[in-house]
Amino acid sequence: MQSFRMLGAIAAAALVSGACVSGPAFAQTLSTGEFNGEATLKAPATAPREATIAGVAWRCEGDQCAGHASRRQGVDGLVKECKRVAAVVGPVSSYKSRGRELTAGQIRACNRGAVTLQTARN
Incomplete structure (x- = not known):
């Protein structure tokens, strides 16, 4: 059960960090x-x-x-x-x-x- 909580936390962190660096500003920076x-x-x-x-x-x-x-x-x-x-x-x-x-x-x-x-x- 502990490992599932850890995986859930890692997945949530990945989603949040992905949302922070996505979007038009990031795309324009890498353009x-x-x-x-x-x-x-x-x-x-x-x-x-x-x-x-x-x-x-x-x-x-x-x-x-x-x-x-x-x-x-x-x-x-x-x-x-x-x-x-x-x-x-x-x-x-x-x-x-x-x-x-x-x-x-x-x-x-x-x-x-x-x-x-x-x-x-x-």
């Missing part, structure tokens, strides 16, 4: 489809700039940057994506991709992390 992102720079670029960052083609004009990739693999978190972009194009005041936008606190973490990435590269 290898089209990627579109937007960033607003803290200071406008003096000239248009293009860069490929983690497989995404980014173009910045003034204080607006747009990133696009027809196919992109990866499951990076939004803040990690932002850090990679900010390390190349400069500090950002907003960042969004995959239908989500960073909060003010996440933007601060992004910009701090970007400085660390720049330092590590140099």
Whole structure:
């Protein structure tokens, strides 16, 4: 009888954990489809700039940057994506991709992390 209770508990835990990681957000995170992102720079670029960052083609004009990739693999978190972009194009005041936008606190973490990435590269 004890083993049946244990199996029941394991099955219930599996169902709950499966429900937590399923749905549109998880599917979108694992998606290898089209990627579109937007960033607003803290200071406008003096000239248009293009860069490929983690497989995404980014173009910045003034204080607006747009990133696009027809196919992109990866499951990076939004803040990690932002850090990679900010390390190349400069500090950002907003960042969004995959239908989500960073909060003010996440933007601060992004910009701090970007400085660390720049330092590590140099």
